[in-house]
Amino acid sequence: MSTNILKGKRGIIFGALNSQSIAWKVAERAHEEGAKFVLTNAPIAMRMGEINTLAEKTGSEIIPADATNLEDLDNLVTQSVEKLGGKIDFVLHSIGMSPNVRKGKHYTENDYRYYMQTMDVSAISLHKTLATCMKHDALSEWGSVIALSYIAAQRIFPDYNDMADAKSLLESIARSFGYHYGIKKKVRINTISQSPTVTTAGQGIKGFNEFINFSEQMSPLGNAPALACADYCIALFSDLTKYVTMQNLFHDGGFATTGVTQEVIEKFGD
Numbered sequence: 001m002s003t004n005i006l007k008g009k010r011g012i013i014f015g016a017l018n019s020q021s022i023a024w025k026v027a028e029r030a031h032e033e034g035a036k037f038v039l040t041n042a043p044i045a046m047r048m049g050e051i052n053t054l055a056e057k058t059g060s061e062i063i064p065a066d067a068t069n070l071e072d073l074d075n076l077v078t079q080s081v082e083k084l085g086g087k088i089d090f091v092l093h094s095i096g097m098s099p100n101v102r103k104g105k106h107y108t109e110n111d112y113r114y115y116m117q118t119m120d121v122s123a124i125s126l127h128k129t130l131a132t133c134m135k136h137d138a139l140s141e142w143g144s145v146i147a148l149s150y151i152a153a154q155r156i157f158p159d160y161n162d163m164a165d166a167k168s169l170l171e172s173i174a175r176s177f178g179y180h181y182g183i184k185k186k187v188r189i190n191t192i193s194q195s196p197t198v199t200t201a202g203q204g205i206k207g208f209n210e211f212i213n214f215s216e217q218m219s220p221l222g223n224a225p226a227l228a229c230a231d232y233c234i235a236l237f238s239d240l241t242k243y244v245t246m247q248n249l250f251h252d253g254g255f256a257t258t259g260v261t262q263e264v265i266e267k268f269g270d
């Protein structure tokens, strides 16, 4: 259902890899709600080509950018303002990747070069994006930036490995930059801590299928689907949430504040 709540708004959406991606759903919903935006992803991800379908469907341009590369970000931000015809009202940072997870490393034996890459791609890229936007004064007043996080930032989920550390850093960057950008331009910056969701990044985590079932049973409302996450992003991009900033917002069906559910406790009966 569309209410045109983003009519006239301009955005940049990072991270749509395929139709399962959370960013893909956000782009579809933002389009339905009347926004114009640029789609971006790492040049290597473009090779799969699926993003072209999304660009066509939403009438968007694609500007490739490795989110760890400042030159790429400079080009992305300046080109986006030019192509969209004005300052940017919303940015979605939907980026995550850990070479340690990919290579099946144990947290206690992680490779430190990979570890730095995890931090750079999954967390510092948010800082780089915001710094680039600030340098070019590319975000509108009351603009809204969202990065996607996960509860492993606060609680231990062993197989999430160094992505947990990256998410803690990501949430901290959202708070710190949220302060500075808030003072300077009234830009709001938040993270959404999303339920486990079946996507390419999600499925990279060991034991993901068991984990998603556990999480489902531990959430009074069940796991939040990707489309519901997209709806939440739209709400936060809109003008109806103008004073929400520097928050980590759980979008998880109640998982974060549930100690145990009856369904789970019954599994431990005689």
Ligand SMILES: NC(=O)c1ccc[n+]([C@@H]2O[C@H](COP(=O)([O-])OP(=O)(O)OC[C@H]3O[C@@H](n4cnc5c(N)ncnc54)[C@H](O)[C@@H]3O)[C@@H](O)[C@H]2O)c1
Pocket: 014, 015, 016, 017, 018, 020, 021, 022, 023, 041, 042, 045, 065, 066, 067, 068, 093, 094, 095, 096, 097, 121, 148, 149, 150, 193, 194, 195, 196, 197, 198, 199, 200, 201, 202, 203
């Ligand atoms: N799937 C889940 O269970 C889940 C849960 C909570 C949070 N998240 C977060 O949601 C976000 C989106 O992930 P997703 O689940 O939609 O998976 P996804 O694999 O579809 O998206 C991850 C994206 O990151 C992009 N990316 C990787 N390296 C990059 C780089 N150097 N520059 C630019 N882009 C790069 C990938 O190309 C991909 O499009 C991530 O931050 C992820 O950690 C996912």
